[in-house]
Amino acid sequence: xxxxxxxxxxxxxxxxxxxxxxxxxxxxxxxxxxxxxxxxxxxxxxxxxxxxxxxxxxxxxxxxxxxxxxxxxxxxxxxxxxxxxxxxxxxxxxxxxxxxxxxxxxxxxxxxxxxxxxxxxxxxxxxxxxxxxxxxxxxxxxxxxxxxxxxxxxxxxxxxxxx
Numbered sequence: 434x435x436x437x438x439x440x441x442x443x444x445x446x447x448x449x450x451x452x453x454x455x456x457x458x459x460x461x462x463x464x465x466x467x468x469x470x471x472x473x474x475x476x477x478x479x480x481x482x483x484x485x486x487x488x489x490x491x492x493x494x495x496x497x498x499x500x501x502x503x504x505x506x507x508x509x510x511x512x513x514x515x516x517x518x519x520x521x522x523x524x525x526x527x528x529x530x531x532x533x534x535x536x537x538x539x540x541x542x543x544x545x546x547x548x549x550x551x552x553x554x555x556x557x558x559x560x561x562x563x564x565x566x567x568x569x570x571x572x573x574x575x576x577x578x579x580x581x582x583x584x585x586x587x588x589x590x591x592x593x594x595x596x
Contacts, residue, residue, distance in 0.1 A: 451578060461549075461552060462476055465545075465548045465549065468548070469544060469548075470518075471518075472514075474501060474503070474511060475511065475514065475515060475518075475520075477501055478497060478501060478511055478512075478515060478521075479515070479520060479521075479537065479541055479545070481497060481500045481501065482497070482521065482535055482537045483537055483542075483545070486537060491526070491534045492534065492535045493532060493533060493534060493535065494508050494509070494512055494523075494533055494535060495508075497511075497512070497535060512535065519538055519540050519541075520537070520538055520540060520541035520544075521535055521536065521537060521538060521541065522535075522536050522538060523535060523536075524536055
């Protein structure tokens, strides 16, 4: 594909727009992390934990480590740090006492809403310009792009040379 063909291809323009949106979200997240003394991995962990709550799936340290691609020691250090900050707590599973579950503390939710709430409001206002059908199409599109990006990441990981 030539440069001119790429410039004309609406799919390529959408790829660039997705990248720009991702960069903006990353910058917003970095501002939140810096403002609250968090490492970017801390924020990714909190997002993973909140996503698990929304999906009503319990989160274990092992599963969190897998999602964040951290080893056991790194995951423990991360959870210890989040516990010290009062953002997360470990609890024994009531059905299997050997299993530890991670719970997001209300303080973390409050911190997130105080910072991201206005941003979410701005996004919702921007969405008001679209019909429900258009929003449904965007939702399907973003879901497909998330799946395709995860596939590309998996393929890249599978083909990358070992360090």
